[in-house]
Amino acid sequence: MTDYNNPARVRVAPSPTGHMHLATARTALYDYLLAKKTGGKFILRVEDTDIKRTVPGSEQEIMDGLRWLGLDYDEGPDIGGPFGPYRQTERRDIYQQHAKILVDKGRAYPCFCTPDRLEKMRQEQQNRKETYHYDGTCRRLSPDEAARRVANGEKHVIRFKMPQEGSTTAHDLLRGDIVIENKNIDDYVILKSDGLPTYHLAAMVDDHLMQITHVLRGSEWLSTFPLHVNVVRAFGWDEPEWVHLSLFLKPSGKGKLSKRDSEIAIKDGYSVFIKDMRDLGFIPEGVLNWIALMGWGVPEDDVMSLEEMIKRFSIDNLTASPAAINFAKLDHFNGTHIRLLPDPELAARIKPFFIKAGYSVKDDMLIKIVPLIRERLITLDDCVSFAGFFFEDVVEPNPDDLIAKGLDAKQSAAIARKAYEILSALPDLTHQVAEPPMRAYVEQSGLSANQVFGILRVATTGQKVSPPLFESMEIIGKEKSLERLKKAIEMLEKM
RNA sequence: GCCCCCAUCGUCUAGGGGCCCAGGACGAAGCCCUCUCAAGGCUUAAACUGGAGUUCGAAUCUCCAUGGGGGCACCA
Numbered sequence: 001m002t003d004y005n006n007p008a009r010v011r012v013a014p015s016p017t018g019h020m021h022l023a024t025a026r027t028a029l030y031d032y033l034l035a036k037k038t039g040g041k042f043i044l045r046v047e048d049t050d051i052k053r054t055v056p057g058s059e060q061e062i063m064d065g066l067r068w069l070g071l072d073y074d075e076g077p078d079i080g081g082p083f084g085p086y087r088q089t090e091r092r093d094i095y096q097q098h099a100k101i102l103v104d105k106g107r108a109y110p111c112f113c114t115p116d117r118l119e120k121m122r123q124e125q126q127n128r129k130e131t132y133h134y135d136g137t138c139r140r141l142s143p144d145e146a147a148r149r150v151a152n153g154e155k156h157v158i159r160f161k162m163p164q165e166g167s168t169t170a171h172d173l174l175r176g177d178i179v180i181e182n183k184n185i186d187d188y189v190i191l192k193s194d195g196l197p198t199y200h201l202a203a204m205v206d207d208h209l210m211q212i213t214h215v216l217r218g219s220e221w222l223s224t225f226p227l228h229v230n231v232v233r234a235f236g237w238d239e240p241e242w243v244h245l246s247l248f249l250k251p252s253g254k255g256k257l258s259k260r261d262s263e264i265a266i267k268d269g270y271s272v273f274i275k276d277m278r279d280l281g282f283i284p285e286g287v288l289n290w291i292a293l294m295g296w297g298v299p300e301d302d303v304m305s306l307e308e309m310i311k312r313f314s315i316d317n318l319t320a321s322p323a324a325i326n327f328a329k330l331d332h333f334n335g336t337h338i339r340l341l342p343d344p345e346l347a348a349r350i351k352p353f354f355i356k357a358g359y360s361v362k363d364d365m366l367i368k369i370v371p372l373i374r375e376r377l378i379t380l381d382d383c384v385s386f387a388g389f390f391f392e393d394v395v396e397p398n399p400d401d402l403i404a405k406g407l408d409a410k411q412s413a414a415i416a417r418k419a420y421e422i423l424s425a426l427p428d429l430t431h432q433v434a435e436p437p438m439r440a441y442v443e444q445s446g447l448s449a450n451q452v453f454g455i456l457r458v459a460t461t462g463q464k465v466s467p468p469l470f471e472s473m474e475i476i477g478k479e480k481s482l483e484r485l486k487k488a489i490e491m492l493e494k495m
Numbered sequence: 496g497c498c499c500c501c502a503u504c505g506u507c508u509a510g511g512g513g514c515c516c517a518g519g520a521c522g523a524a525g526c527c528c529u530c531u532c533a534a535g536g537c538u539u540a541a542a543c544u545g546g547a548g549u550u551c552g553a554a555u556c557u558c559c560a561u562g563g564g565g566g567c568a569c570c571a
Contacts, residue, residue, distance in 0.1 A: 015571045050570050115569065122568090131497045131567060157569050175500070184498055184567095192569040199571050223499055223566035244500085247565070253506080256565070290507095293520085297508050300519055319508075321501045322564050329507070329521045339534075375534040386532085435530095442530090453530035465532045 004314075007040035008213045012066075012073075013203065015047040016058035018259055019273040020065040022325065023218060023248050026291040030216050030245070032071045033313040040213070044076035045206060046087045049196045059087075065274035069284045070306055083210040088202050095197035098205045098235070099158045099190060107234040108190060110146045110156040111138035134159070134187050158191035160200065160231060168226040173243045174320045180226045188227055200224065204231045212240050219244040219320075220256075243315060246295045246322050253324035269379070270327045281353060281379030283341075286334030294323040303336050335378045343370045350383040357384040359391040368475050372467035386467065390475060395462025395484055399491050402458050404451035413492035415447065416455050420485050429478040431470035438470075459488030 012028040035042035075081025102108035163182045170178045190201035248257040262272045347370045354361045373386045403412045473481045
């Protein structure tokens with residue numbers, strides 16, 4: 001059982017090597033929930049030690065993404081904090097000092113093997129169908145000789161000296177003890193020849209120095225978990241609590257979700273990148289609820305706000321098995337949370353989508369439209385296809401759509417003329433005023449409401465599917481509604 | 496190939512030895528409501544990977560097999 005009474009310090013530590021991914025968002029969410037639940041701190045640390053892979057703008061995208069989701073961090077590269085800097089390339093000296101500590105302790109050693117030699121060795125081992133492992137050439141160097149060569153300026157890396165005997169037991173909150181034979185763990189490079197650390201050093205040093213209490217990370221780290229535990233112990237530090245989260249799988253369930261999958265998803269209006277989510281019309285509440293439940297089992301009432309998630313979150317309810325992502329479920333949560341938004345809030349959120357589609361939005365009209373389309377939206381972007389016609393001067397219906405089901409153009413025109421007659425005689429077209437006489441007409445004409453209202457719908461909105469007819473005409477206004485109806489009559493008469 | 500992790504409806508999951516001929520959600524199908532489309536309500540189909548144990552009793556514990564996933568870099 002996890003103690004939720006002590007403030008936790010948790011961190012999300014993405015590397016700025018591309019677009020921010022769903023999995024990063026979920027780790028951040030759980031981190032955030034744990035921090036808030038315990039009154040602790042949620043920290044963003046940027047792991048940018050691989051200069052070659054660093055993508056400009058990526059760090060900003062991560063920060064924007066976290067804020068868009070509403071996962072505001074308490075400490076981070078742009079806002080600082082008591083344990084900074086929060087960008088690993090700015091902590092270079094710290095890692096070098098710590099690498100030296102390990103070397104002095106005899107727990108790490110300089111390695112002068114060239115990348116070429118290593119690559120050749122890898123090839124040979126592969127040919128012999130062996131697992132790649134460092135052959136220990138430099139491990140066998142005497143400390144004096146190694147020190148001399150380092151002093152001579154010879155190019156080198158620092159490797160961690162794994163014990164060659166025995167086994168390591170590492171404890172994970174979700175999976176219990178993980179035991180592995182030490183001989184199966186290589187002497188990993190912890191400090192590269194460019195002077196920057198690898199993850200194995202940097203993350204361990206930072207987590208300790210930043211007083212991280214719980215490390216939540218993807219289960220792709222499970223295989224190097226025992227190494228990390230050894231590094232921490234070599235320093236003589238206390239370990240944080242470790243939680244290896246389940247992986248996200250492709251929608252097919254075949255293989256780990258990768259950045260490539262976004263290219264496929266985008267064709268269907270989905271994405272695995274947070275920045276796309278926003279543009280596609282997904283809202284943070286929906287995305288959060290969706291990713292929260294992949295890897296976290298809640299018995300019932302699975303529609304939750306961030307606040308509710310904080311209340312209900314528990315590490316013990318996290319699941320260890322990989323989860324295939326399911327965009328249909330994202331639709332569901334997005335639609336559900338859209339329906340939960342108050343009118344003015346929803347209005348503010350859909351406005352940019354109308355504008356992006358080229359409409360000039362009138363706010364007074366927008367607020368009236370919101371209740372009509374709320375329960376019809378899966379994404380915010382859907383507002384355009386549902387309600388764009390409200391901001392249109394004229395609509396261009398497909399003539400064939402004006403013909404009611406089971407009737408011909410002539411009959412449809414007659415109905416339209418009658419409707420025009422009834423509606424134009426009314427003082428205004430509020431739905432309370434307009435609907436009763438039209439219902440009465442349907443009644444006495446022997447036609448179906450579907451037929452009559454269908455013609456009116458296509459005539460006034462220009463589309464076969466629309467928000468409720470009379471409520472829509474009310475917003476369009478009497479003048480414009482009749483104008484559109486008249487035009488439709490003309491179209492029908494020409495057929 | 497080697498090492499590690501995981502295993503309940505199509506998907507996400509509840510389940511901690513009897514409360515389970517297995518519950519919820521998404522999706523699917525049907526019905527109701529209905530001016531279209533939704534939303535909403537009701538209903539149905541749909542799962543404990545297999546085999547050995549342990550036990551009076553196993554979805555739950557153990558082992559093996561199988562399947563799935565991850566890792567095997569001077570990447571994170």
